[in-house]
Amino acid sequence: MNYLLTAHWAIEAPSEHVTARFAAHELRRAIQRMGGPALPIAGHATGQRIALRHGPAGDGFVRMADERGLVLIGEGPRGLLYAVYGLLEALGWRWVGPGPGDECVPRCAQISLPTETVAEQPALARRGLVIGHDLFLAQAEAWIAWAARARLNTIFIHTIGAGAMPLGACRWHYWLQRRARLWPLITERGLRLEIGGHHLRDAIPRRLFRRQPDLFRYDGRRRVADGNPCPTNPATQALVREWARSFFTAEPNASVYHLWPEDRLGGGWCACPQCRALAPSDQSLILANVIAEVLAELNPTARLAYLAYHDTFAPPQRVRPAANVEVVIAPRQRSYANGIGDATNPLNGPVAAQITALRAAFPTGASVFEYYLDGILFKSALPPLGETIAADVRAYHEWGLDGVHVLLTGDRPWLAVGPNPHSFAALAWHPQRDPAALRGEYAATRAPAVAALLDTAYATLATAWRHALAITPAEVRRQHDGQWRDPIAHPPRDLLDGYDTPPPHREQRLAALHEALDALPAGEAALAAALHAAVAERAALAADAAEWSASALLLRFLAARQEVAVVQARRAPLARQRQALAAARAAHADLLNWAARHVPPPARAGHRLLRALLTLHLDHLESRIALPWRHAQMRWQRLRELVLLLATLWWKWRR
Template structure:
């Protein structure tokens, strides 16, 4: 049969399922945008047709030609939608991000439908985008549309209640405001909704402490309101159960609820006489099981998660999970320079055994919570992580994990999303794809005329970041989250902040950062050549170039900060130490100047807070060589800046 599309064709869909109907209309709109005819959608076509069929459930699909045209069969309605998007990709469509600049729409004088048979199944049953900041929740329409086109099947809205700071999560109140608009978009695409975050502190209000201090944890000396509640107290359990029941009733559409303990590296658990023998994982699971019992009563098909994260990364030893409790594994303290299964990597190597133990401990299911789109972890940058994402997802598939999620968060909206979203989505569907080819697809979609140059620039940046992210166990040990500390004297530090580790590691870290800087010139030259060549693509290239330069400036700051620490550790002359600190201050100023040009006003306070933490690191180094009066003045100045920034953020959150 001739598969040339004409106005005599139709889209045949006997199903009235809303997702199947959406798939048919997506197909009709897309064919029209490509230059094809406007096809009627009918339950039974008399002539040539694109037949759409689906079974009860599933994401797999088959596409094949027959004597009347083309047949697309999805295992379920969502599988049919993916079959439509697969057909459009075969015709030249590309979606590598959430905006019009991340979409390539082919134009054809004639559209010839592919006759080859295609059958596909996803590697992971759950493939999720985690929307983790108000900035991205404001853009959620575009992200939801992209997620479906990229064959992700879960939208996880990562929230925080009124008792926490929404620096890496969406305010619960803002989600409630947006839900009426966003839930229909999620539902019509057949996507799953997951909801929640570090909400356990909301379950037991701090106002109860005066009347019922036993609800709260014992820190070894007394009961305190910081950290998580006392999990073995029956009164605590009753309050948590009632609170969870109310939340489940208020959010009935979720398939998985995430009601996690406080976000801290450690020390937030109870050591009272009943709890002292229980590990953090056991204490956490006690309350998860309490909430699971309430969930089973009001929504038997839904599940609740146990978060394996920081000090709950070890499997529970004394408490068994309820049948509707699954595990979400969040390996944030890892090296992103290598795949998580790299046994030669001193940071990642031990994680494989722990992940396997967690998978066995939670038979209801296990999924990974990854950070490839985390602008907070990577300090307001998005390092290209294609080889790491590919290695990780191959390992997660081989280890039998049920799902993979990626956290989208940060302190500012991205000017260009870079290759990571496209790489993650493609590899979550088929982990054997080549990361370099996926990076090339991103470049070809963003700037077709200069794709090779843009790809070269991102390849150079990928190399640079691989050196910068090659952390060692000493780097992990230097991390702390700032809880119960003076944030000016002891600012929070993350995986990129091991600037004052003991020698010789401190100098090895500097050498690695210099290798990162050595990789940048090739990328800068490629970007400059692309911008000089492609007049028609200047807008897209300008956005990618701005994000590229943000990464380069950050890497230069990290190297300058490390050099200041190394010079100080060597006990160099004071003049040399001050010179190194001045260079690091100048690199920090370059970051602020970039922000003045590219960060929109609504995001500036949050971005400035993240950049202020870097300035506090330099203050820490300077305080060791400065005169006491100078250190005191600098400390007062930073406190003033911090208070003003937090007041501005608080005002934004209240509005």
């Protein structure tokens, strides 16, 4: 039989399921964009056809040739859609991100259909994209379309209530505004919706503290209106039930709800006589079970996610999860230089042991909340993490986890998304794929004429970041414990901010950052050569180059900041310490100059806030050698800057 596609062919699609119908139209549109004929869609075709069929549910699919053409069979309607995208990939299509520049559309004078039999099944049952900022919720149409094409099956809208700052989440009311537009896009692709975030504070508003202080946690000395509520108080549980009912009613479409405690490292739980013997994990699970009871009444098929994160990362010991409670594991305090299953890594080894214990403690289900697209964790950059993602997903699959989600958040929209989204989606489906080949696919899609040069640039950047991300337990311990502190005297820190560890660790960190900088020149040369040779793809390549330079500037700042900490630990002459400080402030100014060119106006206040935290780190270092008048000057400058930035952001959020 001749498998050359002509106008005499048809798309046979007997199913009336919305996702099956969408799959048929996606196939028809894609064939036309390739230069092929506009094939009719029929319930029954008498001649040559591409037959689309599906079973009741599932993501796996089979593609095979027969005497009348091609047959695509999905385990369920979504599996059929993935079969269509799999066929298009076999014909040369690629989707490595959400933008027009992330799509490769093959142009063919003739389209010859592949005849080999293909059967595919995802390694992980749940593969999710977490939309975690208003900036990305505004772009959600493109991200939802990409997620389906990349064979992700879950859209998780990470939200926060009106009383909290939405720096790493979407405002709840903004989701409600966008839902009418986005929900049809999610449903026609057969995607699951998960929703929520750190909402527990919404259940017990701080305004109740004066009248009902017993609702709130006891800190060992008194009741306080910060952190999480007192979970054993029946009045607390009654309010949580009432609030949960209103939340589920406001958003009835999710398959999993996430109503988590406060986002803090520790110190946010109750020490009253009833709670004192309960670990943070047990206290959190008590309230999760209360909420799950309401969910079981309203939506028996949905589940509630208990969050294992920071001080709730250890498995609960005294409380057992309700039948509809699963666990989502957020291993944020780890090293991204290595895979999570690397037992030799001093950070990842203990984390891995906790993950397997959590999996055993929650028989209903367990998924992972990962940070490969987190512009807050990586300080407004996206390190290429293909090797780490591959090792992580293989470990998660081996440990029997149900799925993995990746958080998409940050302080600005990406100019180019880099290789991580494509690598994550492909590896979540098939963990044995080669991450270097996936990075090459990204480069070939973005800039086909100079793909090798762009791939080289990202490979060298990945090497540089691997050195920078090789953090140690000593550096993690420098983070704050979650208690409120004066942010100017004690600036907030994250995983890349352990610059003032004890001297041996400071020296090791500086050496690692210098190794990172040593890797950059080869990448810069490759990018320069690619920009010189590029013609048609110059705009896309310029976006990748800008993001690449953002990473390089950040790594140079981290090295300069570390240099200050090291010369201070060596008790170098004051002139040398001031010289190092001046170099670090110049590196920070380079970051701000980059932002002035590349960060759009709506995102500038949020971006400047994250960069202001780096300024506070330099002030903290300078305060050790500064004269009193300089202390006062720095404090006034930073206080004024932070107040203005927060006021600008608050006004924007309120509007």
